[in-house]
Amino acid sequence: MTTLLEIKNIETYYDLIYAIRGASLSVEAGTITTILGNNGAGKSTILKTLMGLIEDQPDKGTIEFMGKRIDGKDTEDIVRMGISYVPEGREVFEELTVRENLSMGAYTRKDQKGVKNDMKQVLAYFPILADRINQWAGTLSGGEQQMLAIGRALMSRPRLLCLDEPSLGLSPILVKEIFKIIRTIKETGVTILLVEQNARMALANSDFGLILENGRFVMKGKSSDLLKDKDVQEFYLGQRSEESAKGYQRWKRKKVWR
Amino acid sequence: MLDFFQMILSGIAVGSSYALMALAMVIIYKTSEVVNFAQGEMALASSYFTFMLLTSYGFSFIAAFISAYLFALLLGAVLEFAILRRAKEPNLLGLIIITIGMEFMLLGFVSWKFGADQQIFPFPISPYDSISIGGAFFSMLELISLVIAIFIMVLLFFFFRYSKLGMAMKATQQNPVAARIMGIRTKRIMMLTWGISSMVGCTAGLLISPMLMEPFMMWDSMLKGFSSAVLGGMTSLPGAVAGAYILGIIENLFGGYVSIEFKSVVAFAIIVLILCVKPSGLFARHYVKKL
Numbered sequence: 073m074t075t076l077l078e079i080k081n082i083e084t085y086y087d088l089i090y091a092i093r094g095a096s097l098s099v100e101a102g103t104i105t106t107i108l109g110n111n112g113a114g115k116s117t118i119l120k121t122l123m124g125l126i127e128d129q130p131d132k133g134t135i136e137f138m139g140k141r142i143d144g145k146d147t148e149d150i151v152r153m154g155i156s157y158v159p160e161g162r163e164v165f166e167e168l169t170v171r172e173n174l175s176m177g178a179y180t181r182k183d184q185k186g187v188k189n190d191m192k193q194v195l196a197y198f199p200i201l202a203d204r205i206n207q208w209a210g211t212l213s214g215g216e217q218q219m220l221a222i223g224r225a226l227m228s229r230p231r232l233l234c235l236d237e238p239s240l241g242l243s244p245i246l247v248k249e250i251f252k253i254i255r256t257i258k259e260t261g262v263t264i265l266l267v268e269q270n271a272r273m274a275l276a277n278s279d280f281g282l283i284l285e286n287g288r289f290v291m292k293g294k295s296s297d298l299l300k301d302k303d304v305q306e307f308y309l310g311q312r313s314e315e316s317a318k319g320y321q322r323w324k325r326k327k328v329w330r
Numbered sequence: 331m332l333d334f335f336q337m338i339l340s341g342i343a344v345g346s347s348y349a350l351m352a353l354a355m356v357i358i359y360k361t362s363e364v365v366n367f368a369q370g371e372m373a374l375a376s377s378y379f380t381f382m383l384l385t386s387y388g389f390s391f392i393a394a395f396i397s398a399y400l401f402a403l404l405l406g407a408v409l410e411f412a413i414l415r416r417a418k419e420p421n422l423l424g425l426i427i428i429t430i431g432m433e434f435m436l437l438g439f440v441s442w443k444f445g446a447d448q449q450i451f452p453f454p455i456s457p458y459d460s461i462s463i464g465g466a467f468f469s470m471l472e473l474i475s476l477v478i479a480i481f482i483m484v485l486l487f488f489f490f491r492y493s494k495l496g497m498a499m500k501a502t503q504q505n506p507v508a509a510r511i512m513g514i515r516t517k518r519i520m521m522l523t524w525g526i527s528s529m530v531g532c533t534a535g536l537l538i539s540p541m542l543m544e545p546f547m548m549w550d551s552m553l554k555g556f557s558s559a560v561l562g563g564m565t566s567l568p569g570a571v572a573g574a575y576i577l578g579i580i581e582n583l584f585g586g587y588v589s590i591e592f593k594s595v596v597a598f599a600i601i602v603l604i605l606c607v608k609p610s611g612l613f614a615r616h617y618v619k620k621l
Contacts, residue, residue, distance in 0.1 A: 151513035
């Protein structure tokens with residue numbers, strides 16, 4: 073397997089806030105890698121740094137995509153290299169129709185035919201969008217907007233698809249559906265970097281997982297291993313494993329890695 | 331009855347230049363929410379540039395007009411690139427004040443270079459030729475203005491509806507961050523927006539110059555254009571056009587039936603009224619964000 077994305081020891085500041093404190097990760101081509109963590113751990117910040125959306129950041133460290141440095145580049149150029157990003161909270165163009173939103177996703181492409189085919193493909197993934205094709209995106213429901221955001225990101229035919237909390241605010245059934253589609257997308261050869269709060273779903277549907285806390289990675293491994301890990305089970309999956317030996321000392325697992 | 335018909339016709343005629351100015355302002359407002367008060371003076375500079383080419387350098391009309399459009403495009407783009415983009419952490423008010431500053435810079439420059447006197451713009455069609463429609467008079471110049479204005483409006487409509495670039499402009503206006511994620515170079519889009527808007531304004535300037543050519547010639551149409559845009563809704567191109575023609579007609583009817591002295595006050599009374607009653611304008615169709 074080849075490494076598609078290599079993030080080495082990046083540090084990111086939001087003004088004075090030290091958000092990412094030296095994080096490294098690599099994403100293998102053709103896999104789903106997921107970053108888990110609590111609120112404010114810095115998951116989204118990693119993606120934003122990767123996409124060049126935070127000005128003048130990363131402060132330190134390097135980001136390489138397909139062997140080329142992309143840190144410090146403009147977002148517009150990073151997108152052209154083949155990275156697509158689905159931002160947190162969908163961010164669709166509300167006063168453009170579904171069709172126009174999708175065609176904006178293909179803004180950087182010149183091959184009309186390929187775009188048309190991809191549009192068909194995306195509508196096949198999300199049949200509900202085909203029904204709403206001429207509706208303003210702002211009138212769609214949250215789940216439909218999420219589908220549109222993913223579809224729009226696919227329209228640029230990315231090598232790497234970054235998803236920021238696709239399950240946010242969706243019903244469990246929709247979450248299942250979204251993850252099913254994420255797996256399908258992976259089957260077509262797109263590498264996926266997924267940021268999630270929903271640890272169980274994310275680990276069940278990914279190949280590798282990393283756990284982020286306070287701007288540093290504290291664990292990494294195969295998703296199947298992480299699912300079985302005692303710490304992960306207790307703190308992210310909400311399973312209690314305390315033994316109740318009556319009357320005797322009960323040990324709690326350590327809560328924070330630093 | 332003939333008077334009434336004549337007033338409506340004059341209203342439509344004067345509405346064309348309002349409509350072009352309104353469109354120019356709406357284009358910029360839509361992409362950046364900046365009300366560009368320099369719009370009139372940008373058109374003024376382009377008109378005087380054409381005037382200079384025609385009188386001092388002996389350009390033919392076609393060549394002069396094409397150069398005028400190129401000049402307008404450049405002027406808009408350069409102003410955005412060199413002045414507005416340099417504003418450090420700008421807020422909206424700051425940017426609007428900057429446009430007012432640019433307005434006076436351009437006005438001062440034009441007055442200094444060409445003098446404050448009235449000039450005669452050698453336009454191929456005399457403003458005194460006219461045709462009669464059912465007894466009411468319509469000057470050739472007004473007719474040409476109307477045709478050109480409608481042509482530009484249709485062009486803009488198709489541009490924003492069907493072209494990729496036009497759509498990218500709309501996308502940039504709705505969500506700049508998402509637009510960047512799509513690979514749209516939003517800064518370049520802003521520059522182009524200013525250029526296109528400046529070209530639309532330049533059309534208005536060129537159509538007004540044969541009637542009146544002096545440094546303050548654009549004030550009236552710029553302010554009226556702004557009123558029309560507010561009347562129709564600052565975010566809607568067709569709304570701004572409709573607003574312009576409504577304003578032109580109301581103004582003329584008011585002048586004819588109520589008071590000719592207060593004719594030009596009507597526009598501002600309408601701004602106040604609209605801002606009180608329906609601040610988004612008569613025709614603005616706007617999506618209200620769900621939480």
